[in-house]
Amino acid sequence: MTDTDDTDTTDDADTTDDADIDSVELEILRNQLESVAEEMGRVLIRGAYSPNIKERRDCSTALFDAAGRMVAQAEHIPVHLGAMPEAVEAVLDRDPEPGDTFVVNDPFAGGTHLPDVTLVSPLAPDESDGEIVGYAVSRAHHADVGGMSPGSMPAGAREIYQEGLRLPPVRLVAGGEVVEDVRDLLLANVRTPDERRADLRAQLAANDRAEERVGELLADHGDRLLAAFDAVRDYSRERVETELRALPDGRYSATDFLEGDGVSDEDVPVEVTVEIDGASLSVDFAGTADQVAGNLNAPLAVAKSAVYFVVRSVTDPEIPPNHGCYAPVSVSAPEGCLLNPSAPAAVVGGNVETSQRVTDAVFRALAEAVPDRVPAEGQGTMNNLIVGSRSGNFTYYETIGGGSGARPSKDGMDGVQVGMTNTLNTPVEALEAEYPLRVERYALRSDSGGDGRHRGGLGLERSVTVEEAATVSLLTERRRHAPQGRAGGEEGALGANLLGGERVGAKTTREVEAGTTVTVLTPGGGGYGDPSERDSDARKRDREDEKVGDRE
16 A cells, blocks of 8 residues: 655645736745745744754744645755645644644654654734634754653664654644643653753744734735735746656656664665656655664655655756645655654654655656756765763754765865755854863865765764763764765765764764763765866865865
8 A cells, every 4th residue: 555645636726816916916925925934933043942943943934824735934944844734734633723833743643753843823813803824833853852862863762652752733822822731741751841941932932923924914915915825836836847847758766775774784775766747746665665673764754855855956946935846746655664654663763864865866766867957966864963961951963964966067065964954063162052062173074075077075074072971872874875976976985973982883872971072974975977077176176175174
C-alpha cells in the first residue's frame, strides 16, 4: 500500500473568483502577505530566549488560508516549511475555534521530529466578524523536549518514546487564555523549562502579530484580501507548471545511501524515481529501505518537503513560495518504509539527516534531465552536535555548516548550510556566554572542496571543549560516502567526528567528563567540470583560501 501526496488536487476546490485581481494588485497583496509572515519571524526571533532560535534562527513562520493551504511564508527553514501543511491539516481535524492556539510536535500527527514544536492559531480578527479567515503557524526547534538524553536527539534511540515528549494537536490556548494544565505538563517533561516557556511565549507572540496584521489588511482590502489568497496560489501553480513543461519528459532514477541508522552501521538505501509528464512531476520512493531500528526514519511529510525544495531549485526559485508550488507535484512512498514509517518508529534523525539524503537522491535523478540546473553535491548533512549537562541546567544544539556543491558556472560556497536547513551558526561569543563551553578552533578546512572547473565549497572545523560533565550526541553523515562531483568534477572531502581526540562514528551518544574536546570536521562540496579547465586566477584564489583555512 502506498501513501500519496494529494496536494495536486486541492486548488481545484477553490471557490473564490479571483479573476478580477489584476497583476499590479496581486503583486501588492502578495508582498503584503509575505511581509506578515516575515514579521512573524522577526517577532519570534527577537522574543526567543534560547540561542538556538535567537542566534541560529532555527525557526519558521507562515500564513495559511481557512482551508489549510499555505498562502505565504518567511524565507526560513525548507524542511520546516514544506512539512507545515501536515500540521495545519492535523489541527483542522480538531475543530479549532477563534481564540485557540494548538501545539503539536508528533511526527505521526503533523509534526516532523519532536524538538520541532509547532503552534497553529486560527486567525479571526475583529475585521472578519469572528470568522476564521486563515491560520498563523510558527515552528521552532526547542533545544530540549525531554527523552533519554539532553537535547532530545539521542543517536541510539529505537522508538519515539525515547526521543522526548510527544504532543498530538492539543490546545495550548483556548478562548484567548493559556491552558495552564497543558503548559505545565509540557514544562514538567523538559530539562530546561524556563527556556522552553520563554520560547513558547515568543511563538505565541508571533502568531498574535499575524492576527493583528491580517486584521489591518482586511480593513484595507476587505474581501479582496481573501480573493488574493486564491490568486497568489494560482499564480505560483501556473508558473511552476510552465517551468515543468519546459523540462524533458521521462523517468529518471537514482540511489543514495545513509551511513547506518545509529543502531546498525549498515548502509541504508534511498531509491527514487522521478517522472516528468508535461506540467506534472511525480516522485516515487519504491525500493527505499524498510523503516529502520534507529532514528533515521522520516515521516512522509519530511520526504515531501525535500522533494518540494528540489523542484523549486530546478525551476525558478523566484516563484512565490506557497501551496500552489506543490500542486503539480505528487510524492509517494510505501507504508512502513524509511520515508513513511509506522509508529512508534524513532524519527529524530530523519528530519535532519534523511531529509538531506532525499534531497541528494532527487537531485541525482534530475541531473539526468536538467544537468545544467543541478549543482554538484554539497556536504549532505547538518552535522548535528548536541551537548547537555547531566544535571539538566543547559542543553546546547548546533548544526554546523560545510561546503556547498560547485555550480555549473560558479564555485561552491564555503562553510554554509545546504539542502534542507537554512540556519546560522551560534557566534562564539554567544555560545561561550550562554553555556559552559569553550571554542578552541573554528576555521575553514583547507583543500576540502572537490576540484573541478568550478571548485566545491570548503568544509569547517569546529572544536569545542565541554567544561563540565555532560552528554554529547552527534548525528552526522558523509563520513563514509563523500559528496559527489558532477560533469567530471571531483568529490568533496569526507567529514569526521572526534571526542577527546578519538575518532567516533557518524552517529553516537556518549557521556564525557569536564575538559573533553569535541571536534567536528564537516565535509566539503563536490566539484563541477573537468579540473584541467580551471583557470589560473581561480587556482590562485584556491591557494589564498587554503591560507585562510589554516588560520584560527
